[in-house]
Amino acid sequence: MSENLDDFRVEVRAWLAANCPDEMRKPANEEGDICWGGRNWVFKNDAQRDWLHACAAKGYTVPDWPKAYGGAGLSAQQTKVFRSEMARIGARAPLSSFGIWMLGPALLHFGTEEQKLHYLPPIARGEIRWCQGYSEPGSGSDLVSLQSFGEDKGDHWQVNGSKIWTSYADKADWIFALIRTDKANKYQGITFMLFDMASPGVSTKPILLISGNSPFCETFFDNVAVPKTQYIGEVNRGWDVAKYLLGHEREMISGGGAGGDMVSIGALYAQAIGKNAAGELDDPVLRAEMAAFDTDVFAFRAMGERFMDMWKTGRAHPASSNMMKYAGTELNKRRHELVMSGAGSAGLEWDSADSKGGSKPRGWLRTKANSIEGGTSEVMLNVIAKRILDLPGA
Amino acid sequence: MPLYHNDEQAMLRDSAAPFIADAAPVSHLRSLRDSGDATGFSRDLWKQFAEMGFAGILVGEEHGGMGLGHAEAGIVLEEIGRNLTPSPFLSTSVAAVSALKAAGGAQAAQWLPRVATGDAIIALAIDEKPRHGPEGSALAATRAGNGFKLNGQKCFVLSGHVADMLLVLARTGGSAGESDGLTLFAVPQGAAGLSADPRLLVDASLASHMRFDDVTVDADAVVGEVDAGWDAVKPLLAAARTGAAAEMIGVGQGAMDLTMDYLKQRKQFGRLIGEFQALQHRAAHLYSEMEIARASVMKAQQLLDEGDAGAELMVSVAKAKAGRATNLAVREGVQMHGGIGMTDEYDIGLYMKRDRALAEFMGDVHYHIDRVARLNGY
Numbered sequence: 001m002s003e004n005l006d007d008f009r010v011e012v013r014a015w016l017a018a019n020c021p022d023e024m025r026k027p028a029n030e031e032g033d034i035c036w037g038g039r040n041w042v043f044k045n046d047a048q049r050d051w052l053h054a055c056a057a058k059g060y061t062v063p064d065w066p067k068a069y070g071g072a073g074l075s076a077q078q079t080k081v082f083r084s085e086m087a088r089i090g091a092r093a094p095l096s097s098f099g100i101w102m103l104g105p106a107l108l109h110f111g112t113e114e115q116k117l118h119y120l121p122p123i124a125r126g127e128i129r130w131c132q133g134y135s136e137p138g139s140g141s142d143l144v145s146l147q148s149f150g151e152d153k154g155d156h157w158q159v160n161g162s163k164i165w166t167s168y169a170d171k172a173d174w175i176f177a178l179i180r181t182d183k184a185n186k187y188q189g190i191t192f193m194l195f196d197m198a199s200p201g202v203s204t205k206p207i208l209l210i211s212g213n214s215p216f217c218e219t220f221f222d223n224v225a226v227p228k229t230q231y232i233g234e235v236n237r238g239w240d241v242a243k244y245l246l247g248h249e250r251e252m253i254s255g256g257g258a259g260g261d262m263v264s265i266g267a268l269y270a271q272a273i274g275k276n277a278a279g280e281l282d283d284p285v286l287r288a289e290m291a292a293f294d295t296d297v298f299a300f301r302a303m304g305e306r307f308m309d310m311w312k313t314g315r316a317h318p319a320s321s322n323m324m325k326y327a328g329t330e331l332n333k334r335r336h337e338l339v340m341s342g343a344g345s346a347g348l349e350w351d352s353a354d355s356k357g358g359s360k361p362r363g364w365l366r367t368k369a370n371s372i373e374g375g376t377s378e379v380m381l382n383v384i385a386k387r388i389l390d391l392p393g394a
Numbered sequence: 395m396p397l398y399h400n401d402e403q404a405m406l407r408d409s410a411a412p413f414i415a416d417a418a419p420v421s422h423l424r425s426l427r428d429s430g431d432a433t434g435f436s437r438d439l440w441k442q443f444a445e446m447g448f449a450g451i452l453v454g455e456e457h458g459g460m461g462l463g464h465a466e467a468g469i470v471l472e473e474i475g476r477n478l479t480p481s482p483f484l485s486t487s488v489a490a491v492s493a494l495k496a497a498g499g500a501q502a503a504q505w506l507p508r509v510a511t512g513d514a515i516i517a518l519a520i521d522e523k524p525r526h527g528p529e530g531s532a533l534a535a536t537r538a539g540n541g542f543k544l545n546g547q548k549c550f551v552l553s554g555h556v557a558d559m560l561l562v563l564a565r566t567g568g569s570a571g572e573s574d575g576l577t578l579f580a581v582p583q584g585a586a587g588l589s590a591d592p593r594l595l596v597d598a599s600l601a602s603h604m605r606f607d608d609v610t611v612d613a614d615a616v617v618g619e620v621d622a623g624w625d626a627v628k629p630l631l632a633a634a635r636t637g638a639a640a641e642m643i644g645v646g647q648g649a650m651d652l653t654m655d656y657l658k659q660r661k662q663f664g665r666l667i668g669e670f671q672a673l674q675h676r677a678a679h680l681y682s683e684m685e686i687a688r689a690s691v692m693k694a695q696q697l698l699d700e701g702d703a704g705a706e707l708m709v710s711v712a713k714a715k716a717g718r719a720t721n722l723a724v725r726e727g728v729q730m731h732g733g734i735g736m737t738d739e740y741d742i743g744l745y746m747k748r749d750r751a752l753a754e755f756m757g758d759v760h761y762h763i764d765r766v767a768r769l770n771g772y
Contacts, residue, residue: 077396264770281772291767296686298708298766299715302693303686306397315398323682384681385674389654393669 008078012085019054023047025090030356034096037126039173055094056125062100065108069116070124076312098167099123099130103176105248106192106241110233119194131197133163133177133219134242141379143178144186144239148221150179150193157181157193159201159224165373169204169217172197179226182236192238194230201225211365212350212358247318249374250325265297265335266290269342290338293331300331319387326380329370336364395700397692399469406466410448410473417442418479420741426480427598433556434592434600435480443483444512452491452633457506463699464488464633468640468691475644478741478748480599482515482553484637484755490516490561492633493578497618497626501580505559517557518634519548519581519604520627526757528563528627529573533606535564542566542616544579544587544609550754554602555590558583561630562606567621578623578630579615586610597747632698632709634756639691639709639716642752646684646720649727649745653677656731673730680719680726687712687719707769714762717753724749 024047028034032044035052043049055061058072064079065071074082104123107116122128139146148161159179169175174196182189197204201224206214233241266281269290274282281287307324310316339360340347347364349355371377385391399407418439426436443449448470453459460466467488474481486509494502508514520528533546544564554560560581568575581588587609590602618626654677657668667673694712697705724746728735735742753759 264772266767266772267770270772275772279771280767287767287772288763290772291763291770292714294770295711295714295763295766298711299686299690302397302708302711303689306689306692309396310398313396313398320685323678323685326678327682327686378675381675381678382671384678389674389677389681391654391657391668391674391677392666 005077005081009081009085012082015058016085016089016091019051019058020089020091021047021051024051024092024094026092027090028092030359033092035092035094035126036129036168036171037095037097038129038171039127040171041126041129051092052094052126059124061095061097061126062104062124065104065120065124069108069120070122076309080308095126097123097126097129098132098172099128102132102245102249103130103194106176106232106245109244110192110241115232128173129168129171131166131169131172131175131219133166133169133175135165136162137164141376143242144190146178146180146190148177148179149183150181150191150226152181153225154228156225156227157191159193159195159221159226161221163219163221164207165216166204166219167215167217169197169219170206170214175202175219176232178238178242185236187239188236190238190242191235192232192241193226194232195224195226199224199226209365210368211362213362213366215366246375247321250321250380264294265338265342266294269339272342272344272346286338286341290342293334293338296331297335300327303327317388319383322375322380322383323388325375326371326377326384330377332370333367336367340364395696397689397696399465403466403469406462407469407473409446410470411476413442413446414470414473414477414479418477418481420478420744423478423480423598423744432592432600434553435482439479440482440515441512443481443487444510448483449487449512450491450506450510451487452495453487453506453510454495457503458510459491459506464636464695465692465699467633467637468695471637471640472644472647475641475646475748475752476648478597478645478648478744482517482557484634484641485518485552486514486516486557488637489518489630489634493561493617493626493630496629497578499617500614501617505580508558514559515553515557517551517554517560517602518630519551519554519560519562520631520756521550522546522548524549526754526761528631529576530570531563531565531576532570533562533564535566535577535579538610541610541612542577542579544581544606544611546606548604548606549601551590551602551604552599552755554604555592555600556583560588560604561617563623563627566623573624575621576623576627577620578617578626579611580617581606581609581611581615595751597744597751599751631756632705635709635713635762636691636694636698638752638755639687639694639712642716642720642749643684643688643691645745645749645752646687646716646723649720649723649742649749650680650684652742652745653723653727653730660732667730676726676730680722683719683722687716690715707766710757710762710765710769713757714759714766717759717762720749721753721759 035048059067060072062071063074063082067073100123104120107119134143136146150157150159176194178190179193180189181191201222203220204217207216207218208214276282307316343360347360350358447460450459451462451467455461474483491509494506505514522531535542535544562579562581564577564579565575566577587607589605592600592602595601657673658666660667691712694708697708727742728746731742734740
């Protein structure tokens with residue numbers, strides 16, 4: 001591995017040229033284009049499979065994880081180079097995974113060496129698909145009030161309760177979940193447990209959303225036995241893990257996804273909207289809104305870069321991920337409003353072949369959850385006001 | 395390059411911030427304004443800027459400058475913004491120096507060393523109409539003997555009445571609206587036929603309407619190439635816009651700091667007003683916008699310093715985003731201060747005025763959002 005960043009860039013570029021299939025350099029168009037991996041994953045095509053396997057073999061599904069855990073052991077600056085080279089050719093992420101985005105960072109931070117070696121490599125290879133069990137019907141923004149309970153049965157906990165908004169619980173192999181283990185202690189009475197979704201007593205029920213899709217489930221636990229080795233951090237200190245992870249989740253949302261790419265929405269919809277003789281979009285008001293949005297997106301892109309540079313070197317305010325989450329999700333909702341405007345009546349088609357199964361309206365509706373899930377915008381603003389601006393009356 | 399200040403840049407900030415806060419706090423602006431100062435800035439302070447090395451921050455070491463980049467100039471500009479310091483720094487040391495460096499030649503050799511020592515103020519004579527549009531320059535430069543004769547007018551020339559030299563964008567070919575056929579001239583103050591009509595602006599700065607009546611200059615007054623003045627003006631505009639954005643970040647941050655302090659002091663209904671969620675959420679949103687704007691400005695500076703082809707887009711993004719965020723900061727500042735925010739005695743109103751002037755300088759939010767669209771082909 002080259003220490004010199006320029007040499008490393010040359011290496012990565014050559015590797016990508018040789019290993020990234022052409023098919024994987026096109027924008028993802030529909031859900032099946034996003035590879036989630038897992039026991040039951042069916043690859044959409046050979047290219048998707050080859051791309052995952054090539055990246056996994058090189059550690060490139062998780063470039064900045066240590067090699068022992070399935071990563072490539074890249075430094076922060078090398079990772080930045082790697083991602084910029086991926087972006088340069090428009091390469092799709094080889095693997096999308098809550099294991100990579102959420103559980104992995106928690107394990108890296110709180111896990112024992114044995115746990116890391118056991119859980120991380122299958123995540124990196126896309127073999128085990130994880131879901132997250134946080135929210136409950138009565139515990140949304142006030143997450144710490146959660147009630148799913150694990151009763152101490154000596155060598156295991158007997159877990160009862162239910163979770164809601166569990167993303168892809170019906171497709172996941174394992175779950176990481178916040179389970180109360182001490183009813184007398186609100187914050188220090190929760191344990192961060194890991195268990196197999198095939199365990200007896202676990203059941204899921206997809207929730208039909210306004211998008212017509214069901215990415216979220218209700219998840220029920222009925223006397224589920226969880227071995228008392230399957231938790232991260234300390235017993236009753238799962239809230240610490242959860243807080244760390246929420247910070248990481250917000251970081252991830254800001255990292256590049258949420259409307260943060262450099263693709264100009266005005267350029268993207270120029271053909272659909274049409275241009276006048278001067279080369280400007282035919283609808284001057286929509287053009288102005290799209291240009292204002294592009295300006296905000298490009299600025300946010302710089303913010304994402306600055307945030308990551310600072311976060312990785314310990315320079316960022318610990319609560320700044322809340323700001324990234326707030327700004328990034330609000331931006332993404334705005335993007336999809338403009339996508340709908342740009343598409344006109346074609347954007348209303350719900351299931352036609354032309355509309356790729358209604359990807360625009362469904363995507364637009366899906367984004368409305370962005371500013372609700374993982375902490376609402378209003379909660380983010382509360383945190384910024386109190387922890388960063390130090391405004392009174394916490 | 396990571397998007398945060400490295401050790402050297404942090405040291406620069408640590409010397410610029412206390413120096414400017416001490417030598418030219420907001421009270422300095424007030425005293426110039428209230429005394430009806432005819433220059434518009436303090437020449438003593440400008441000499442101190444030179445002694446600190448700031449005047450020549452972008453000037454190459456071969457010409458006696460510090461040879462630093464836009465990122466470093468931005469650090470000084472942010473402190474100027476935070477203190478509302480009246481200074482020719484942006485026009486002279488950032489914008490004019492960028493044009494002279496790009497063009498090189500006799501004018502660069504003559505003026506860059508004088509800028510670095512604080513012995514020359516340079517003003518920018520670019521716009522001819524109240525709304526920014528450099529390609530619209532119609533001021534005519536016609537061949538006359540060994541040189542050119544300039545006829546026409548310019549407006550919004552900051553320090554134009556006291557500058558030692560003006561960079562004048564004139565038309566030697568083509569027609570108004572085209573970037574081809576423009577030529578950049580260095581016109582010394584006192585040239586026959588050059589006259590200034592200084593106007594006091596809302597932020598207490600002085601900007602002149604300049605008239606050119608048969609102003610004669612030698613051929614070597616051309617900065618860069620005849621008819622290709624755009625090549626010299628492009629770096630000037632990029633530097634001026636990015637610099638103005640950096641200064642605006644300082645203005646916005648200064649306004650926001652004042653406002654946050656106020657929210658923690660002012661009581662109504664028996665509570666600190668900062669306890670009210672209605673204000674907390676707006677303050678948090680403002681923080682978010684300011685942080686994003688700051689990042690966009692730093693990115694523009696970085697791309698300019700690296701000579702990256704993507705710099706032009708990011709410059710307009712930064713000018714527009716800093717414009718929006720700072721405008722929000724000063725508007726929320728006045729509103730959250732309540733009645734006293736409307737008084738001349740409180741500083742927050744001065745921040746609002748400076749923001750407005752910087753927003754207009756070298757293209758406002760709308761100009762640059764439109765430019766973002768154009769640069770993306772729509």
